[in-house]
Amino acid sequence: MGINEVVHLYQQSTGKMTQGNTLHTAPIMGISRHRLSTDGRGVTTLVGLHGCPLNCLYCLNNNCHTPDGIWRTMTTQELYEAVKIDDIYFRSTGGGITFGGGEPALHSEYIEQFCKQYAHGWNITIESSLNAPLHHIKRLAQVANAYIIDIKTLDREIYRHYTGLEIDRAIENLQYLISRGDAGKIVVRTPLIPDFNTLADVEETTQVLQSMGIKHFAPLTYSTNIVKQPRKESLAGKTICNVLKRIRTIIANANNIEYTPTPCTHTTCATGNCPMCEKELAWLSQQIQQRDNVIL
Numbered sequence: 001m002g003i004n005e006v007v008h009l010y011q012q013s014t015g016k017m018t019q020g021n022t023l024h025t026a027p028i029m030g031i032s033r034h035r036l037s038t039d040g041r042g043v044t045t046l047v048g049l050h051g052c053p054l055n056c057l058y059c060l061n062n063n064c065h066t067p068d069g070i071w072r073t074m075t076t077q078e079l080y081e082a083v084k085i086d087d088i089y090f091r092s093t094g095g096g097i098t099f100g101g102g103e104p105a106l107h108s109e110y111i112e113q114f115c116k117q118y119a120h121g122w123n124i125t126i127e128s129s130l131n132a133p134l135h136h137i138k139r140l141a142q143v144a145n146a147y148i149i150d151i152k153t154l155d156r157e158i159y160r161h162y163t164g165l166e167i168d169r170a171i172e173n174l175q176y177l178i179s180r181g182d183a184g185k186i187v188v189r190t191p192l193i194p195d196f197n198t199l200a201d202v203e204e205t206t207q208v209l210q211s212m213g214i215k216h217f218a219p220l221t222y223s224t225n226i227v228k229q230p231r232k233e234s235l236a237g238k239t240i241c242n243v244l245k246r247i248r249t250i251i252a253n254a255n256n257i258e259y260t261p262t263p264c265t266h267t268t269c270a271t272g273n274c275p276m277c278e279k280e281l282a283w284l285s286q287q288i289q290q291r292d293n294v295i296l
Contacts, residue, residue: 040125042095064102096122105132115143
């Protein structure tokens, strides 16, 4: 799917009119809960938005380019209903919602409306290549608390070869955010991409970005020969489960709520959201809602 098809899909899925009011909807690729400091601060829920102007050769979410990559089309209210279950996790850890994709900037109006309507007290992070029209970036800047920017490289030829687009727009948008005083909110991913750039290229990119005012970087190496392995759900899930139990215990103690975590007997608790964990979260959230003075 090319950029024209993506834009058309975006226009079809957002800004629909209902009874004289704009009903904001967006195509969602998926929602991933309980991401611990991997896509932003604290406990985070990653919302993957469909569509991307780039065609990266080693795209990690290539379903963002195909119609069958859409899991659901959701209104802002439907998204809120899906993510609000983790409200006390968000507010107690400084976490919240990370909008990724795909390219979330294509859905800036949807994100803006969601944040203004529902995301009070949540940290909002935008994962973006910044290769989108400036008016989208300006809109997101009104609601974003943090950015994870995937620059790839500052080498024009490598960027064009790898993504299929020119880099100018991404750099201009980055400069806009810096001019707003948002450099401290930005983490730039500086990947080493086998067969495309070198460690020297990564170091040069980092130095140039530092000269522009960027202070935070996340170096990584792309895997170009991905072999799917059996998911080790038990270990990862148990680790997350134990962290969430600790968070619930801290919240309960701070609010003088009597709470003793129930030992989890599930062996495939993939993301710490087994039935017992969910039941305890719902119960604690209800207790918190009934209190006038809440400590999170």
